[in-house]
Amino acid sequence: MVFGLVMLFSTVRYMAMGWVESQLIDPTIHFSYYGFDWISPLPGQWMYVIFGMMILAALGILVGMYYRWSAVLFFLCFSYVELVDITYYLNHYYFVSLVSFLLIWVPANRYFSIDAKRDPSLQTVLVSRWCIDIFKLQIAIVYCYAGLAKINADWLFKALPLAIWLPAKSSLPLIGPLMKYKATAFIFSWFGMLFDTFIVGGLLWRKTRKWAFAAVIVFHAMTGVLFPQIGVFPLVMILGVTIFFSGSFHQKLLDHLSSILRTNISKNASSTIGYIKKGLLIYFLFPFFLFQILFPWRYLLYDGNIFWTEEGYRFSWRVMLMEKAGSATFYVKDGEDGREGAVINHQFLNDHQEKQMAMQPDMILQYAHWLADHYQSRGMSAPKVRAEVWVTLNARPGQLLIDPQIDLAQIEDGWQPKTWILPLQSNPEQ
Numbered sequence: 001m002v003f004g005l006v007m008l009f010s011t012v013r014y015m016a017m018g019w020v021e022s023q024l025i026d027p028t029i030h031f032s033y034y035g036f037d038w039i040s041p042l043p044g045q046w047m048y049v050i051f052g053m054m055i056l057a058a059l060g061i062l063v064g065m066y067y068r069w070s071a072v073l074f075f076l077c078f079s080y081v082e083l084v085d086i087t088y089y090l091n092h093y094y095f096v097s098l099v100s101f102l103l104i105w106v107p108a109n110r111y112f113s114i115d116a117k118r119d120p121s122l123q124t125v126l127v128s129r130w131c132i133d134i135f136k137l138q139i140a141i142v143y144c145y146a147g148l149a150k151i152n153a154d155w156l157f158k159a160l161p162l163a164i165w166l167p168a169k170s171s172l173p174l175i176g177p178l179m180k181y182k183a184t185a186f187i188f189s190w191f192g193m194l195f196d197t198f199i200v201g202g203l204l205w206r207k208t209r210k211w212a213f214a215a216v217i218v219f220h221a222m223t224g225v226l227f228p229q230i231g232v233f234p235l236v237m238i239l240g241v242t243i244f245f246s247g248s249f250h251q252k253l254l255d256h257l258s259s260i261l262r263t264n265i266s267k268n269a270s271s272t273i274g275y276i277k278k279g280l281l282i283y284f285l286f287p288f289f290l291f292q293i294l295f296p297w298r299y300l301l302y303d304g305n306i307f308w309t310e311e312g313y314r315f316s317w318r319v320m321l322m323e324k325a326g327s328a329t330f331y332v333k334d335g336e337d338g339r340e341g342a343v344i345n346h347q348f349l350n351d352h353q354e355k356q357m358a359m360q361p362d363m364i365l366q367y368a369h370w371l372a373d374h375y376q377s378r379g380m381s382a383p384k385v386r387a388e389v390w391v392t393l394n395a396r397p398g399q400l401l402i403d404p405q406i407d408l409a410q411i412e413d414g415w416q417p418k419t420w421i422l423p424l425q426s427n428p429e430q
Contacts, residue, residue: 004062064113
């Protein structure tokens with residue numbers, strides 16, 4: 001119910017902010033995830049139809065009406081929108097996709113739902129433990145990997161990037177003056193690492209659960225105030241961790257809600273349901289979670305600093321761990337007459353796309369290929385594309401990210417190491 005409510009709010013908010021138009025319909029270029037370049041936005045105003053279906057699906061999940069179809073529809077629509085453009089990747093979008101996928105397989109409409117009211121034979125007061133535990137495990141993966149990712153030198157011993165971000169929040173009421181001090185950044189950095197690493201343990205243990213939940217509220221409320229750009233993620237996590245509370249806790253909430261809505265809850269339904277075969281759990285859910293546990297470690301297969309190369313960075317729950325900015329100038333050369341000219345990026349990209357592209361190697365490569373195709377369609381013969389990309393990472397002096405002489409149009413993306421990325425230098429001024 002809370003997932004459906006938050007997703008309903010989030011979808012309506014997305015539309016009200018005008019992001020359907022500015023992020024999905026208007027852009028000339030959409031940067032795709034590797035292997036998903038076949039996904040593109042629907043033409044014209046059809047993207048609003050997708051969001052209309054997402055609203056109906058979120059409502060269906062919220063009230064338990066045609067629940068299974070609603071869960072499937074929401075997962076497909078939300079994941080489709082997420083895959084349209086890698087520019088807007090956020091960890092919590094990935095989390096929402098995973099949770100909405102898991103909701104397809106659980107009997108979440110068997111109690112206090114319109115489906116159960118329409119068909120009393122659906123009603124049950126108990127579900128198998130795995131229906132609850134899979135969501136606990138999903139949340140545990142998010143927090144534990146976020147905590148492990150914070151165990152790095154920049155975060156713990158330099159308080160970066162918080163030492164860069166927090167002073168800009170000094171105008172906030174009450175807490176603003178504290179943001180000016182370097183000690184505040186260190187306290188926040190260490191608390192963030194300890195919180196993410198150990199909060200699941202606190203939520204699992206009944207004696208510490210209430211205190212852990214209080215910490216969740218404080219932590220995510222604070223991050224929401226300091227970093228409003230993360231959107232509804234704090235609300236998603238605050239409400240999501242209530243899955244760790246006991247069944248009696250949720251029953252009390254439903255009883256209270258029932259009295260407000262003046263509706264009755266049947267407590268005489270069957271004691272439990274044989275909803276799914278154990279074999280399916282082994283062959284389906286085990287690989288699902290095994291992938292999530294192993295995939296974040298793929299960065300170990302690549303050389304170099306993960307924050308610099310970003311090889312293995314996405315889908316690994318590395319949340320707000322770096323301050324990275326770049327400036328990219330692309331040059332296109334006619335392969336026949338050798339004439340070369342600089343590209344004006346904002347003719348093809350919006351501000352956010354240009355900002356993200358200028359510091360992410362795979363997006364730089366995609367853009368170079370798009371430029372080669374674009375100018376070839378304009379009559380240029382075998383265009384060559386190179387880029388001079390200067391990037392700064394966590395307040396380090398700027399340095400070249402890629403070889404400025406290499407023809408990016410001849411390089412294909414893939415899982416193999418990107419040898420055309422220059423290594424991060426400890427002292428780039430030398």
